[in-house]
Amino acid sequence: MDLPQTQTLQLSLERGVLTVTLNRPEAKNALSPTMIAELTGVFDAVRASADVRAVILRGAGGHFCAGGDLKEMMAGGLKPPGAGEADPIVEYSRRFGRMLHKASTLPAVVIAICEGAVLGGGFGLACVSDIAFAHAEAKFGLPETTRGLPPAQIAPFVVERIGLTQARRLCLTGAQFRGTRALELGLVHEVFTAEDELQVKLADTLKQVLECAPHANAVTKEIILGVAQRDMDVLLDQAAHKFAACVRGTEAPEGILAFMQKRKPKWANA
Known part of the structure; x- marks a missing residue:
């Protein structure tokens, strides 16, 4: 490859x-449009190659991923599209969802190393x-609703990962929790407290993965992911439009501004 x-x-x-390392440490590896496009391209290349048996996702600088880059999203403006024009916010949201779907359905085994911030879109990547x-002290959470937004492209994957009951609570409260709780929820499979411990666990897992036949693993993933038998693209298309409506609503501008100003949004002070 x-x-x-x-x-x-x-x-x-x-x-x-x-090994794919998200490398925007100055932004806690927040998902910019460029990063989303590059991840999509890498996943497409992996799908087309027989050389890759496993993909490790990790973040540089001690953080996995702090979510979407809200500054870049808001820089595109909130003006609704004209008649017959594509909605840029819908397209932004759907590009992210398509990237997650491509990662989810890769024939290769995808391994996530969750450290530091695992928030929003980073939570989606873990799912x-x-x-x-x-890491036992990694910080997980879905803070979108505290910023006036729905986790539109993430929520379906959260439900698939940890079930409807837990997904409802996490998505509707914006609650944050540590890696040990992520293990209890079934979001992650193992925790570690030091790099050498991680490397032992990772080496053992990779040994097991590479002992499995690559085509058999690919087919097995296809079977497992087909269990739900629902059209994810239709669901994500609908979610993207709902996301765009929220971006242009009354809550998102206040929520995002409050986040950038490091204060609580108005509804949190009621």
Whole structure:
């Protein structure tokens, strides 16, 4: 596999294992449009290659991913599209959802290393992994609703990962929790407290993965993911339009501004 050129990702392929490091540490690896596009391109390349057996997702600088880059999203403006024009906010939201769906359905085994901030879109990436490790003190959460937004493209994958009951609570409260609780919820499979401990666990897992036949693993994933038998693209299309409506509503501008000003939004002070 020829590794694509990327600005926001570091890529390393060794013995069938592709390590993808989200590399915007100054922004806690928040998902910019460029990063979303580059991740999509990498996942497409993995799908087209027989060289990659496993994909490791990790973040640079001690954080996995702090979610979507709200500053870049808001920079595009909130003006509704004209007649016959594509809605840029819908397109932004759907590009993110398509990237998550591609990661979820990769024939290769996807392993997420969750450290530091695992929020919003980063939480979504953890949910579409096949295997996830978390630092015991990693901070997980879905803060979208505290900023006036729905976790539109993330919520379906959260439900698939941990079930409807827990997803409702997490999505509707914006609650944050640590890696040990993520293990209890079934969001991750193992926790670690130090890098050497992680490397032992990761090496053991990769050994097991590489002992499985690659095509058998790919087919097995396809079967498992087909259990729900629902059209994810239709669901995500609908969610993208709902997301755009919320962005242009009364809550999102206040929620995002409050987040950037490091204060509570108005509804939190009621």
